[in-house]
Amino acid sequence: MKSVDQAVLAQLFTEARTHNVWQDKHVDDALLQQIYAAMKFGPTAANSSPARIVFVKSAAEKARLVDCVAPGNVDKTRSAPVTAIIAFDNNFHDQLPKLFPHADARSWYAGNDQKIARDALVNSSLQGGYFILAARALGLDCGPMGGFDAAKVNAAFFPDGKWSVNFLVNLGYGVAEQLHPRNPRLSFDEACRIV
Ligand SMILES: Cc1cc2nc3c(=O)[nH]c(=O)nc-3n(C[C@H](O)[C@H](O)[C@H](O)COP(=O)(O)O)c2cc1C
DSSP, X not given: OOXXXXXXXXXXXXXXXXXXXXXXXXXXXXXXXXXXXXXTTSOOGGGOXXXXXXXXXXHHHHHHHHTTBOGGGHHHHHHSSEEEEEEEETTGGGGHHHHSTTTTTHHHHTTOHHHHHHHHHHHHHHHHHHHHHHHHHTTOEEEEEOOBOHHHXXXXXXXXXXXXXXXXXXXXXXXGGGOOXXXXXXXXXXHOOOO
């Protein structure tokens, strides 16, 4: 596999920022489809793909979501053209006969609620990361958020209990002039070991 050039790494990582202030610019539904078309190929355990996504776009649904977020996240969520609820399917293992047909992977999970809960969270979080990178690759900016009342989001958007929220991502075109200076990252030596 060839490595990508620096411009791609810049767009996905080194120059990409978390945005809090949004341009009043529409995000087409086709772009949301393209995000999913790319991110769904990111790897997950046994190809289990537990993430489920609700793209909140309409004013009415956005108002219901804004009601669930922390005070510091209200304005950015209200003004973002789209807010994605990155959720997971609490019974994701029921899809394994389709997604991992060459093994009886469903039986690895059935009856093991702890493993279901852990792998749902690990793998939907990975998929949330793929979501952010896919959105950036398609020219969108992201603003991920963990500051919200999960019970409230689940009651408002997933009342049947089949899906549960993991985190939220505001999506759109950010106002770069409103960014604060980038915070530092840990150095390789602080964060990594080669053994
Ligand atoms: C899972 C997750 C939860 C976050 N929660 C919030 C939040 O509730 N509110 C907020 O303003 N930013 C939130 N952030 C944004 C982070 O603070 C931000 O991504 C980080 O400081 C890096 O900023 P940068 O991408 O501009 O370098 C969250 C980010 C992630 C990935």
